[in-house]
Amino acid sequence: GAGVSQTPSNKVTEKGKYVELRCDPISGHTALYWYRQSLGQGPEFLIYFQGTGAADDSGLPNDRFFAVRPEGSVSTLKIQRTERGDSAVYLCASSLSGELFFGEGSRLTVL
Amino acid sequence: KQEVTQIPAALSVPEGENLVLNCSFTDSAIYNLQWFRQDPGKGLTSLLLIQSSQREQTSGRLNASLDKSSGRSTLYIAASQPGDSATYLCAVRLGGAGNMLTFGGGTRLMVKP
Numbered sequence: 001g002a003g004v005s006q007t008p009s010n011k012v013t014e015k016g017k018y019v020e021l022r023c024d025p026i027s028g029h030t031a032l033y034w035y036r037q038s039l040g041q042g043p044e045f046l047i048y049f050q051g052t053g054a055a056d057d058s059g060l061p062n063d064r065f066f067a068v069r070p071e072g073s074v075s076t077l078k079i080q081r082t083e084r085g086d087s088a089v090y091l092c093a094s095s096l097s098g099e100l101f102f103g104e105g106s107r108l109t110v111l
Numbered sequence: 112k113q114e115v116t117q118i119p120a121a122l123s124v125p126e127g128e129n130l131v132l133n134c135s136f137t138d139s140a141i142y143n144l145q146w147f148r149q150d151p152g153k154g155l156t157s158l159l160l161i162q163s164s165q166r167e168q169t170s171g172r173l174n175a176s177l178d179k180s181s182g183r184s185t186l187y188i189a190a191s192q193p194g195d196s197a198t199y200l201c202a203v204r205l206g207g208a209g210n211m212l213t214f215g216g217g218t219r220l221m222v223k224p
Contacts, residue, residue: 004154033211033212040216041217042115042117042200042202042214042215042217043214045211045212048210048211056211091154091155098142098204099157099160100155100157100202101157102147102154102155102156102157103154104153104154105153105154
């Protein structure tokens with residue numbers, strides 16, 4: 001597709017469950033970013049991939065969060081043992097030459 | 112650690128006014144700065160990208176300026192319209208082209224007909 005695609009657009013889960021969020025970047029974009037946005041706040045950085053490798057994962061809040069990008073294109077953000085505080089919109093962005101293009105986000109609600 | 116602040120947090124203006132949104136950052140060694148628009152429940156749409164060597168960028172009724180030495184950027188919107196109502200976010204990148212962006216908290220703009 002022409003833009004960054006994220007699925008699911010909405011996910012409701014129960015505390016303690018495992019969740020996967022998927023990001024399909026713009027074709028040819030080598031850099032991929034995950035951000036988390038809480039209501040009324042700016043996005044907070046989680047992790048950045050250059051190709052298949054995580055170039056910077058300093059924003060991941062704890063070891064329950066993990067992300068992969070095995071073939072250098074699609075990425076999956078994985079959250080284990082979800083907590084209510086994980087509820088937020090998870091945004092993915094891709095970039096080729098410095099300008100970031102964002103998807104519509106995945107809204108996660110942990111009950 | 113880079114910190115980005117946007118003032119005001121919210122702004123309400125009548126249609127037709129020219130307005131200025133402010134963004135300040137603590138580390139002036141930025142690589143570039145990007146302004147985004149976010150509609151409720153939506154993702155971010157890139158408006159303007161200013162490289163560290165540039166002073167301003169223009170797109171239609173939007174003009175963004177950058178003053179690295181003072182750690183400031185402004186987004187100027189001319190002849191505002193109700194369709195401009197959204198949250199505007201600025202974000203800065205340190206170091207190289209691939210590094211992460213640090214975002215401000217955004218300015219929620221309401222343009223009244």
